[in-house]
Amino acid sequence: MFRVEEEILRVIKKHIKDEKTYNIAREILMRYLSGKDKSVRDYLLKLLKEVEKVAEEQVKA
C-alpha cells in the first residue's frame, strides 16, 4: 500500500540533505494536494512574513 506523495517525498529526501529545505518542499507538496496554487501561495506568504519578522528582530537586536 502506498501513497504517491509519500513516494515523492522519499525521492526528495534523497536529494535534499538540508532539513529546512526538505520541510519547505514537503509543506509545498502537501499544501498543493489540499488546495493547489492558492494554498501554496498562502504558505509562501506565511513563510515570507516569518522570514521578514525574524530579519527585523535581528536588526533590532
Place this chain on the structure above:
Amino acid sequence: MLKNKLRLKYIKLKGFRSFKDEVKVDLDYDVIVFYGGVGAGKTSILEAIEYALYGTTYEVAEIKGIRVDDLVNDFSDELSVTLCLTDGRHEYLIERRKRKGVRGSLKIFIDGQEKYRGVAAESFIKELIGGLTYYDFSRFILVRKPILENIVAHRPSERTKALDRLFGLTILEELSRSKAYKVLENRLFEVENRLRELESKVKIAEDINRYITKIKELEEKIQELKEEKEKLKQKQKKLTTLIKELDKKAIELEHIRADKIACQLNLDELKRQLEREYFISEVKIQDILRILESIKDRITLSLAELLKGELLTQVESIEISEETIEDAINTLEKIMLDIREDISEEEYSIHMLERRRAELKLRYERVKAECEQLLDEYMRLEEAKREYDEIRKRYGDYSQITKNIENLQMKLRVLERRRDISEALLKVLESVKEELGERGKMACPVCDSQLSIEDVKKVRRKIEQIRSGRISGISEYENIKARLRELEEVRERMLSLKRRLARYDEVKDILDELKKEADEKLKEIIDLEETISNKKQALEAIKRTIQDVKVMLEKARRLYEVYSMRKKIEYLQHKLYELEEKEKEYEPIIKEKVQVLGELKYIESRLSSIDKEILSLEKEINEIRRLISEAKTASKEYAILKVKYDAIKDLYERVMQIRELFRRIQPEVRERLLSKMITELNKVFRKIYPYGDYIELKISIEPSGRIRIVGVYEIYAKRSIDGSLVPIVSRLSDGQKIIVALSLILTVSKISKHKLNILMLDEPAPNIDLSCRRALIKMLSSSPDMGQILIATQSEEYKEIVSEELSRRGLKGVVYRVYWTREGSKVEVERYVK
C-alpha cells in the same frame, strides 16, 4: 466485503442537477447499472456521490466558470444530497445542503446520531475514506470515459499524461510550473527596488556634516538679508512720510492748475461774449441808473392802479445806486413778472365777466320765453273768468244754483207722487165704473159703503177731473225737469271754470315775478358790458406800458452785463497772473516728489527681492532638512531591508531549488511507482483477462521527441505464443486495451491507501463491441476484492450482460432505469439480479 472498507448503502438527492424532487437510490449491491438516454441523469447520480464526499465535482473543480451553485436544479432554490455508507460496524450518513448564493452546510450522522458539522465534518470524511483526496477520487474511483481512452491512447504524449495523472505524478509537473512562487519573486523584486531607491538617500546620511554646514551658511545669509530689509524699511517709512507731504502740495498745485484753467476758460468765454456786444462802445453807469430811475417812475405812475399795495411798496423801496444796480434790475425783472401775472389775473377776471354776461343773457332769454308761455295761459284764464262772472250774474253763486236745483228736484218728486196717486185712483175708479156698469151696485173698495148705478156719473166726473188734472201736472213736470237740466249744466260749467280759475292768481304772480326778473337781468347785462369794456381799455393801456418798460429793462440789463463783463475780465486777468506766479513757486516740489518716488520704488523692489531670496533660502534649508530626515529614516529602513533581502533571497533560492527538484525527480518517481506496482498489475490483469493469448504486461519509460528528458510511457503485452513483448497500442484490440486500462486503474486503486472500495465507470468503452462489453463485466465481477461497481451507460446490452454474469457468480446486482420527466429525473428498478 474487505475488512474496514466502506460500502455504499443508498443515496438521496433532491434539487441536484436534473433531479428536482427527492429521489432515493438503493446502492447496497455489488454491481449497479444506471441505464438511460442522454441527459436522463445517470452521471448526476455518480456526481452526487462525488459531491457528498468532497463538496465539489469534476466540472466545478476543473472547468472555469462553473460554480457549485450551477449544481442546483434550475427549478429549485436548494440542493440536498444524503449519502449513506457503512463499514460493517457503523452506518455513516453524509448530508450536504446548498442554497443558491449561500454557503453550503455539511452534517455527519453516525448510526442515526448527528456527530459533526462544518470543518469537523470535512475532516471526519477525510479520515473515514482513509485520506483519499478529491484528486485521488478523480484518478481511480470515478473513472470517466476519456480517462480510460487516454491511458491506452495511440499518441505517446497523451498516453503519458493520462498515466502520470493516474499515478498522481502530474502534481510534480504542476508544482514545477506553479505561479505561486511569484509571491517570493515579486517580494524580492520589491525589496531590491526599494533598496536601490534608498541607496541614494543613504549616501546623504553618510555626508550629513556637509549638509549641516550648508544649512548654517544659508541661515547666516538669511540673517544678513533680514538686517538689510530692516534698514530699508526704516528708510521707506521716512520717504513715505515725505511723499505724503509732497502729495498734499501736489494736490494744492493741481488745484491751482485747475483754477488757472477754469479762470482762463472764463476769460476766453467773457471775451467771446464781449466780442458779440462790439456795438456797445462805452458804458457809463450813470446811463444805466437813469434808465432804471425812469423805469421805476413809469411803473409807479402808470401801474399804480393795477399793482397791489405790497408790490407798489416794493417798487418804491428799490434803491438805485452803483452798488445796488444788479439787485435793482433783478427786483424790477421780478416785479415785471409779478405784473404779468397780475395782467393774466385781470384777463382772467375779464374772461369771467364775459362768461357771467353770457350766462345772464341765456337766463334772460329763458325768462322771456317762460313769460310768453305764461301770458297765453293767462289770457285763456281771463276769458274763463269773464264767463264765470257772467254765469254768476245770471244764475247766482254756485251755492244758490245748487239750492235751486235741490228745490226743483223736490218739486219733481212731489209731482211724481201726485201722478202715481192719480193713476192708482183712476184705475180704482175705472174698475168701479165697469163693475157698476155690469152689476149696478157694489161695495165701495175704499170705504166699503154701498154704491149704486147712480154713483156711476159721479165716478165718471171724478175720472174726468183726475184726467184733466193729470194733463196739467205733466206740463208742469216737464217744465221743471227742463229747468233742472239747465241748472245742472250751468253748475257743471261753473265747477269746471272754478277749477281752472284756481291757477289764475298763481299764474298772474309768476308772470309778474318773471317780468321783474327779466328786467333785472337786462339791467345787469348792460352794466356788465360797460364794466368789461372799461376793463379791456385799461388793460390795453397797461400792456403797452409794460412793453415799454420791458424794452427799457432789457436795455438796462444788457448795458449792465457788458459793464460787468468788462469788470470781470479785469478781475480774472489779475487772478490768472497771481495763479501763474504760485505755480512757478510749486514746480521744484514736483521734481523732488519724482525723485523720492523713484527711490521708494527701488526700496520696494529690493524688499520684494529680499523676501523672495529669504523664501528661497528657507525653502532650500527645509529641503536639506527634509533630505537629512529622509536619509536618517532611509538608513534605518535600509539596514532592516538589507537583512530582509538576504533572508528572502535565501528563502527564494531554497524554493527555486525545490521547484527545480519537482521537475527533475519525475522520472525517478515514475520508476519507483512502476517497480512497486508491476507485480500487482500482472496479478490483476491475469485475473480479469481470462484468455491465454497475452499473459503479462510491462510498462517502460522511453525517450521520445520533444519530451526526451522526462520520457514517455510505453505499455507492452507478453504474447504467450512466442514470449515476445508487443506494444498494446498497435497490437491489441480496443476491448483488450480497455481491459489493460482498467487493470491499471484497479491496480492503482488497490495499492493506494484508502477505504473506499468502489469503482464508478461513466460510459465505459462505448465504442467497443458486445463481446468486449461482456468481457468488461466479466472482468469486473470476477474480482472478489473489487467491492462495489457502479456503471452509468446508454447501452441496453449491459442489462443482459450484468444479469448473466452476476447470476453465474452469485453476486447481487441491480439495473436502474433513469429517465427524464417534466418533474425532473426519475429512477426506477428495471431488474434485480441475485
